[in-house]
Amino acid sequence: xxxxxxxxxxxxxxxxxxxxxxxxxxxxxxxxxxxxxxxxxxxxxxxxxxxxxxxxxxxxxxxxxxxxxxxxxxxxxxxxxxxxxxxxxxxxxxxxxxxxxxxxxxxxxxxxxxxxxxxxxxxxxxxxxxxxxxxxxxxxxxxxxxxxxxxxxxxxxxxxxxxxxxxxxxxxxxxxxxxxxxxxxxxxxxxxxxxxxxxxxxxxxxxxxxxxxxxxxxxxxxxxxxxxxxxxxxxxxxxxxxxxxxxxxxxxxxxxxxxxxxxxxxxxxxxxxxxxxxxxxxxxxxxxxxxxxxxxxxxxxxxxxxxxxxxxxxxxxxxxxxxxxxxxxxxxxxxxxxxxxxxxxxxxxxxxxxxxxxxxxxxxxxxxxxxxxxxxxxxxx
Numbered sequence: 423x424x425x426x427x428x429x430x431x432x433x434x435x436x437x438x439x440x441x442x443x444x445x446x447x448x449x450x451x452x453x454x455x456x457x458x459x460x461x462x463x464x465x466x467x468x469x470x471x472x473x474x475x476x477x478x479x480x481x482x483x484x485x486x487x488x489x490x491x492x493x494x495x496x497x498x499x500x501x502x503x504x505x506x507x508x509x510x511x512x513x514x515x516x517x518x519x520x521x522x523x524x525x526x527x528x529x530x531x532x533x534x535x536x537x538x539x540x541x542x543x544x545x546x547x548x549x550x551x552x553x554x555x556x557x558x559x560x561x562x563x564x565x566x567x568x569x570x571x572x573x574x575x576x577x578x579x580x581x582x583x584x585x586x587x588x589x590x591x592x593x594x595x596x597x598x599x600x601x602x603x604x605x606x607x608x609x610x611x612x613x614x615x616x617x618x619x620x621x622x623x624x625x626x627x628x629x630x631x632x633x634x635x636x637x638x639x640x641x642x643x644x645x646x647x648x649x650x651x652x653x654x655x656x657x658x659x660x661x662x663x664x665x666x667x668x669x670x671x672x673x674x675x676x677x678x679x680x681x682x683x684x685x686x687x688x689x690x691x692x693x694x695x696x697x698x699x700x701x702x703x704x705x706x707x708x709x710x711x712x713x714x715x716x717x718x719x720x721x722x723x724x725x726x727x728x729x730x731x732x733x734x735x736x737x738x739x740x741x742x743x744x745x746x747x748x749x750x751x752x753x754x755x756x757x758x759x760x761x762x763x764x765x766x767x768x769x770x771x772x773x774x775x776x777x778x779x780x781x782x783x784x785x786x787x788x789x790x791x792x793x794x795x796x797x798x799x800x801x802x803x
Contacts, residue, residue: 425471427456427463434463438470454582455532469582487531488524490580491515495571505666506659513662514564517549518556528581533588536568540591558592565591600784601743602751615734622692623714623727624748626652629685631752631770634724634745635659636675639667643709647689650681654771658721665723675771689713753778757785 424439434456443450454470456463485494492515500508522539523531540561547556569586576584603611608628615621627637635657644653655676659666670676681689692713700706705719712721731745743751749770756766767778779786 425467427460427467428453429460432458434458434460436463436467436470438467455530466582485528485580486524487526487528488520490528490575491519491524491571495574504659504671505661505668507671509661510563511567514567518543518547518564519568528575531572531581531585533585533590536565536586536589540565540589544592559594562591562594565589600750600782601741601747602754603740603743603747605755607740608748608751608755611735611738611740614738618730618734620714620722620727620730622688623722624731625688626685626713627745628748628752629682630679631749631756632679633657633749634727636670638712638714638722638724638727640713641709642693642711642713645689645713647686650683650686651678652681653678658724660724663725665721667721670771672771672773674773677768677771679769750782753782754785757782757789760789 426437428435428437436454436456438452438454440450440452442448454466456466496508496511496515499511503511519539522542523535526535543561543564544555544558546553547561548554565586568589569584572581572584572586575581612621612625612628615624623637626632626640627634630637630652632652632654636654638658639656640652640654641656644655646652655670656667657670659668696715699717700719703717703719707719711719714722716722728745731748735742753766753770756769757763763778764775766782767775770778772778772781
């Protein structure tokens with residue numbers, strides 16, 4: 423196998439000889455982008471030659487990034503992703519990637535193309551008519567999608583290298599800026615929301631750290647009021663603005679969450695209220711019914727719960743936080759109370775205590791200072 427390095431403008435290319443064209447008698451050469459330095463191009467050429475000798479070489483196809491994502495990569499991922507994650511991938515591809523990079527040949531995609539996309543999305547990526555850019559976190563999620571898709575393309579020989587490895591996605595601010603309430607503020611919210619039909623759902627969310635969809639996905643068969651615990655195994659999600667009921671995302675997400683006595687009493691009273699509603703409607707789904715449902719027994723849309731929370735917080739004197747921040751509030755209060763990180767991690771359904779420590783590292787400095795003081799007191803009296 424013969425090949426050489428060529429330079430055009432400021433870019434270097436690996437040029438591979440592919441024999442003679444039988445129709446024209448001319449020599450055929452394939453050009454591969456090598457990068458901005460000769461050394462990068464040499465590495466590319468070495469990789470191509472190695473693949474040819476190993477029998478793992480595929481000639482580049484004339485397929486665009488858009489065709490690859492829409493017709494090859496995404497369909498294969500459908501059975502591997504949750505419904506909401508798949509829908510998010512589909513929307514990010516259609517709304518943010520295809521309009522800017524969809525027509526670029528997959529083999530010609532560069533890290534500069536990706537960097538340009540990220541800048542454009544950060545400055546003018548919104549599609550709601552109000553203008554402005556997407557958040558750094560959203561753009562980083564799009565980068566993660568492209569990184570995975572190009573990694574799969576590299577593994578299967580569709581491209582020689584994953585250019586997303588050389589791209590520079592925006593940094594996401596640390597969790598130190600996380601907004602949470604203290605215990606007094608949480609009590610105030612629960613008192614103010616007590617007059618609403620959804621109050622028990624907010625109470626369970628605040629006192630268990632369960633996610634919005636997990637709370638709305640609870641059925642009475644998963645609630646054990648005698649042993650004071652609930653089984654988390656399914657969630658109500660929003661997929662293209664439609665409600666979907668499905669399993670929780672991960673194996674650690676399937677968990678048992680213990681309840682305090684007050685939360686048990688809130689659920690007992692709510693079950694009586696729900697039974698009275700069912701007597702009026704004639705619906706009696708029993709244990710298979712959702713704990714928090716519409717009067718007709720159907721699950722509540724997750725967006726309704728979030729919007730109700732936002733309206734109530736806006737009308738109060740409380741600091742503005744999101745509904746999901748109730749989960750962070752629950753974890754922060756537990757950690758500050760000295761509950762072991764492992765217990766908090768299991769309660770939240772995190773993948774590991776290390777992940778919990780990373781998310782809530784803003785709480786740890788104060789805890790360490792308290793631990794140092796206790797140690798000094800124990801040692802010296």
